[in-house]
Amino acid sequence: DVKVTQSSRYLVKRTGEKVFLECVQDMDHENMFWYRQDPGLGLRLIYFSYDVKMKEKGDIPEGYSVSREKKERFSLILESASTNQTSMYLCASSSFDRLNTEAFFGQGTRLTVV
């Protein structure tokens, strides 16, 4: 059974904290993605990565950074958490050929910044 696993389902952090969201996939996929999901706004792409140590900005990268040191792991970093980063964060992976493939998602991390 293929899996994308996010390290936490729920997190509560304080404003200004550095926050790490971890994602691991066991499908040997080249591509990994971080989205945030907010009511009425759908899924918005934060960052994605096509390969180890490679990253590309998505639509809303401000306030975030990412790290991909190993193929199976993609981390999202909130350098200094703010209340407007309270959201559901979804990690996904896919194989190299995105034209004929699907996104496999983790179960999501609901982050609350207080």
Place this chain on the structure above:
Amino acid sequence: TQLLEQSPQFLSIQEGENLTVYCNSSSVFSSLQWYRQEPGEGPVLLVTVVTGGEVKKLKRLTFQFGDARKDSSLHITAAQPGDTGLYLCALFQKLVFGTGTRLLVSP
């Protein structure tokens, strides 16, 4: 960024009813995917439609890709409580998801 608009945003129906949700874009796309997200989980792929006019069926779910390849619809026959969830259309090759239709089916 290419936008996908979905309608309605929210739908609450009784078990046994039929429903249709829509996904529209101002641009032509080569293929489109539909995902379902159940509460507390990540989205899961239901279907990919590729050819204009294509119709695909998945049990009680019927997916249609518009002839002009700018729109798609999802029809559910005799909805059941297990159909409850968020339905998302996506142009995954462009990393774009629609805003979703949240469906609630009550017993």
